[in-house]
Each structure stands twice: as C-alpha cells, then as structure tokens.
Amino acid sequence: MLYSVKMRSAKGGAHELGGKHISGAERIVNQEEIERSVQAMIERAFQHERGCADFINLKIEQIVPQNIVYIRQLAISTLAADTMLSGRNAAVEKLINSGVTKAAALSGIEQLAGLSESMHGAMLLSSTTGQRLDAAAQRGIRVSNMDVADLPAYRMVLRNCGLLDMHVREAVVLASKVQSAAGVIAELCWSDDLTYTTGYVANKSGYYRIPHLKLLNSPNGGRAFFIKPDTNIEVLVSYLENTPVLIR
Ligand code: PML
Structure with a gap:
C-alpha cells in the first residue's frame, strides 16, 4: 500500500x-x-x-491504488542565458515554440514579475491572450500528490546531469505532472528563494532550465501554466491538485 x-x-x-x-x-x-x-x-x-x-x-x-496515474519524467536540458534579459528572451522563445502566442508569453512574464507577494500556487493563463483563467487569486493552483516511483534511480538521473539540488528535484516532478494534464501547453516558473535565480519553461517535450530568470536577492517568484482557452478548468484543477501521480 x-x-x-x-x-x-x-x-x-x-x-x-x-x-x-x-x-x-x-x-x-x-x-x-x-x-x-x-x-x-x-x-x-x-x-x-x-x-x-x-x-x-x-x-x-x-x-487507493486504482487512483494512481503513472507518467514519464520530462527530459531535462539547460538553455544558454547570462543575464535576466537574455533569460527572459529565451523563455519567451521557448513558450512560443510550445504553442503560446508572443502576447501571452510576454504577459505571463509580466504577471509573474509583477507579483507583489509570492504565490505558493500557480496562475492558469490563456495560451492565446495571457489572460488569467482561474479564480484562485493569491492562493493560486496548488499542484500536489505526485512523486517519483523510484527515488534512488531519479537521484541517479539528476546526479548524472550534475543537478542534485532540491529545487530541481521537486520542480521536475511538479512540471512532469503539470505537462501530463490535458489542456496544458507550457509552464513558466522561477523561484521566490532570494538566491535562486534559475527558472524553467516546461512543455510536452521537455523541461528547459534557464539561468537568470530573475535578479539575485529578488523575493519575487511563482508559476504560470499556459492552457488552451477551451480547457475545462474544474477538471484540470482537480487533476493537478488531487490525482495521485507517480513518475516512472
Ligand atoms: C531549476 O533549477 O531547474 C529551476 C528550479 C525552479 C524551482 C522553483 C521553486 O523552487 O519554487
């Protein structure tokens, strides 16, 4: 059990x-x-x-074992960026490649950068307009109930990429669950930890780390999920928050 x-x-x-x-x-x-x-x-x-x-x-x-959904881990790679500006440009480009419009990608960056207080949960944004589609306000959508099926094997994958940091370990699991959801096209994230400036864009084909998505010592951070505008939000939120997912 x-x-x-x-x-x-x-x-x-x-x-x-x-x-x-x-x-x-x-x-x-x-x-x-x-x-x-x-x-x-x-x-x-x-x-x-x-x-x-x-x-x-x-x-x-x-x-309940019958409720568990088994999914694959997103492949991890790192994009080149040595300043916040080039990092955010790389993020916009990757979001556009994922099927998000340029306007929605720019709006996503602006909305994350404009958070006055960090959000523990995520915003759901339209992949065509960038408009916020959930009603969770400052709480955001809390992705939960996910893990890897084999932690030692997962640690080995991360060690081989030189990425044993806790931020990466948890973010890849979360991003893999998010991309397994119907309606989600891409995710944009950077941390609210003051000294952690690397963020990522994830889409159905991978997890793309981007150094410098924010400035050092900025408390600002959060997540935006870009979704197709006709997505059933209630079904999506229930999957993200409640369905147990194991990565193998
Ligand atoms: C990475 O290094 O791959 C990005 C991790 C982002 C972590 C986000 C968070 O800690 O909230």
Whole structure:
C-alpha cells in the first residue's frame, strides 16, 4: 500500500493564523518509508533558509491504488542565458515554440514579475491572450500528490546531469505532472528563494532550465501554466491538485 505524506511549516504560528510559510514537502511512499520521510521533512522545517519553523502540520493518508496515474519524467536540458534579459528572451522563445502566442508569453512574464507577494500556487493563463483563467487569486493552483516511483534511480538521473539540488528535484516532478494534464501547453516558473535565480519553461517535450530568470536577492517568484482557452478548468484543477501521480 502507498501513502501520501505531506508537511507544511510556518513561523509565527499556523498559516491560517497569520504564520509565515517556511517550507513544504510531500512524498508518496510505502508504509515502511513513512517514518524516514517524516523525519526528513521535520529536519527541513527546522533548518530552512527562511528560518526555523514553530508550526509543523503533517498529514499521512493511504492512497487507493486504482487512483494512481503513472507518467514519464520530462527530459531535462539547460538553455544558454547570462543575464535576466537574455533569460527572459529565451523563455519567451521557448513558450512560443510550445504553442503560446508572443502576447501571452510576454504577459505571463509580466504577471509573474509583477507579483507583489509570492504565490505558493500557480496562475492558469490563456495560451492565446495571457489572460488569467482561474479564480484562485493569491492562493493560486496548488499542484500536489505526485512523486517519483523510484527515488534512488531519479537521484541517479539528476546526479548524472550534475543537478542534485532540491529545487530541481521537486520542480521536475511538479512540471512532469503539470505537462501530463490535458489542456496544458507550457509552464513558466522561477523561484521566490532570494538566491535562486534559475527558472524553467516546461512543455510536452521537455523541461528547459534557464539561468537568470530573475535578479539575485529578488523575493519575487511563482508559476504560470499556459492552457488552451477551451480547457475545462474544474477538471484540470482537480487533476493537478488531487490525482495521485507517480513518475516512472
Ligand atoms: C521553486 O523552487 O519554487 C522553483 C524551482 C525552479 C528550479 C529551476 C531549476 O533549477 O531547474
């Protein structure tokens, strides 16, 4: 039997009571692996670069095997860019190659760059106009319930590309789930971590890392999913947030 294990932590009390988000993590594991996963998550909550959490929420839930969807991991490559401007130009070009219009791609960059507060979730944007299509406001769409089926093998793939960083490990899993959804054409993301300036564009054929999608020490970050305008948003959001997905 497989279990979903989720952790979210905050400082200054629970998120709902105004605490500041520190870290979150999730795994899908066998019963024997639950304890080890929980331990790693608690360590992460106490030793995060954003601070030491004083509130930790843990949720462990059995998954119905018939509900699991198995997908492939997106292939990883890195595009050349040595400034934020060239990085954003490379992102626009890749988005256009994915089927997003130039206007929508530029609007996506503008909307992410214009976030006054970082969003933990993603915006759903029309791939033709760039207009926001979800009603999740500042919360955004929280992609969840995904993991790799074989963590040691996945670590080996990342090690072979010289990419063992936690940001990459989690982002590739998330991006692979997002691209497995009907209606999604591409994703644009950069982190809200102050010192992490590499972001990516993902589409159905790969995960394209782009150095310098934002300036060093900028707290601004988030995700935009470009979707076909006729996509059923309710079905898409339910898949992204609730359907358990394993990458193999
Ligand atoms: C995040 O941490 O929120 C986004 C991480 C982006 C990772 C990009 C990469 O290095 O591949």
